[in-house]
Amino acid sequence: MKKIIGSFLIVTILLIASCSKVDENLEESIPVEANYKSQYTSASSPKYSTRELIIQFKKNTPLRKKAALRQQFQVVDYEVCAHCDGTFEKWDFGPGIDLENKFGSVSSGSGGAESIENVIIEFSFENDVEIPYLTGGTGNTYDTEHIASNNSNDNTVTIAVLDSGIDVHYPTFDSSPFLYDAAPLGIPGVYSGWDYVNEDNNCYDDYIQVHGTAVSTMIYESLNYAEVPFQLLPVKIADQDGEVSIFNMLCGMLFSLPKADIVQISAGWYDDINANPFTTSVFLDLLSQYENVLVVTSAGNSSNDNDGNIAHYPSNFSAMTSNVIAVGATNEEVTDAAYFTNYGRNTVDFMSKGTNLPFVNTIGQSVPISGTSFSAPLVTAVAAKLLYGSGMTYTPIEIKEQLDAGGIPVFYTKQTIYNKYITPLY
Known part of the structure; x- marks a missing residue:
């Protein structure tokens, strides 16, 4: 069993979501692109639980053994990853x-x-900058009108x-079915996805910034345009x-990796390198079990060098495993990196709008939104087109090679490993 490396009470980890929009007024206040790191200081603090631990059991541990361990360590309540x-x-x-x-x-x-x-x-970690003029609310995503009954189609x-979920009735979507059809799985109560926040089948986007809806829109419109x-x-x-x-992120990955061809994650946390090795090893082990599933992640919005002392996850896994791609953001003219984007020669793979x-x-x-949260799904859509065009045969390594081959060289003040810009599908 691994030993404890230091006390979690003295770990100084900077966490921040990589799924946020930077206020346009802030961009106007930045006089030069060279002065990146001193400009962005709004970062959420780490939110460690004072009473909860996540336990990873060895595979095939009997239920009675788990129950005995919970009793032995005086657990007052517990939660499992549903499905x-x-x-x-x-x-x-x-x-x-x-x-x-x-x-x-x-x-x-x-x-x-x-x-x-x-x-x-x-x-936990959270968004630190808001997207204006958007509205979440209450609703559902388990209505069958949006579920595509073609899950048996391997192509x-x-x-x-x-x-944060998806609002299928948002103005950016039409009435055509486009949600995953879970019927062939035969899992009672699962129609499409799963809500690990409220533990039910309703993945409705109730976040006031409708972040998940915006990310889904980028993929939806891109792939519809590309047919x-x-x-x-x-x-x-x-x-x-x-x-x-x-x-919840671990549960979400456990649920989706066996079902998906591509996993899109526009969220992330910051960590002093090797300050939280258990979390890192758990995610790397999980990713290695599904090495043929591509994971596309946002690189973060703090103008941080992800190669440096503060790592950003899960995007930094791109330097550790072949099936993760980290995406940064360009400015509006695609002449340089966006002033807010994270960067890293070894940890950020590609850039997009x-x-x-x-x-x-x-x-x-119409409202403008900005952030690596939204450049990442544009690359996800391009990767999906490449996968589809290969007859669903490309591996994540081959998709990355094709992205690199089709990328446009752009000089970035902030260096990335490939220095390639991925053109969106629309």
């Missing part, structure tokens, strides 16, 4: 617990805990969108305030 393989649970020890000591005893591997593979302290690209058959698999991991827990992209609000007014 997943049962390897992860979140344990709640109640208020007033010394979580550091509990972490040590659970992860020691002694006293029957040899069935536990990894232990992570639960944490349809399935794209899982891990985000590529696709299904969107909505997986809600961000709550109505835009906050994501690491447990990410400044003042067109979107609409609930009453059909």
Whole structure:
């Protein structure tokens, strides 16, 4: 069993969501592109739980063994990843617990805990900058009119969108079916995706900035324009305030990786390099189990060098495994990197448009949105077209090679590994 590396209480990790829009007034206040890092200072603080641990069991651990361990460590409540393989649970020890000591005893591997593979302290991260003029609310996504009854078609690209959900009645969508059809899975109550925030099948985007809806729109409009058959698999991991827990992200990946051809994640957290090795190893192990599924992630919006002392995940996994692509944003003219985008020669793969992209609000007014959150799904759509054009045979490595071959060289003040701009499909 791995030893504890330092105390989580002294870990100084900067977390921030990479799924945010930067205010246009801020851009006007920046006099030169060279002064990147000093300009962006609005970052959310880490939100570590004081009472919850995420437990990764070894595969095939019997239910009775899990129950015995929960009793042994005095767990007052627990949560499982619904419709997943049962390897992860979140344990709640109640208020007033010394979580550091509990972490040590659970992860020691002694006293029957040899069935536990990894232990992570639960944490969350949230959006730090708002997108104006957009509105979330209440509704549903489990109505059958939007579910595509073609899941048996092997020539349809399935794209899982891990985000705040989707409003299928938003003005950017028409009435045609485009959601993943879960009927062949035969899982009671699952019609398309799953909401890990509220633990139900309603993936409705109730976040006031409708972030997941905007991300889904980029993919939807791009692939409709390119006439590529696709299904969107909505997986809600961000709550109505835009906050994501690491447990919900893990659950979302466990749910979507076996079902999707491409996974789109426009969210992320910052971490001092190697300060949280257990979280890193858990995600890398999960990604390695589905090495033929491409994961496209946003690089983040803090003008941060992701190669440096502060890493951004999951985008930094692109430097560690072959099936992750990290995407940064260009300025509106595509002459340079956007002033807000994160960068990194070894950790950011490609760039695409990410400044003042067109979107609409609930009453059909055009509003500009910016952020690597929205450049990433544009690359996801291009990757989907490449996969479809290959007869669904390209591996993530081959898709990345094709993206590089078709990319346009652009000089960026902020360096990336490929220095290639990926042209959106529309």
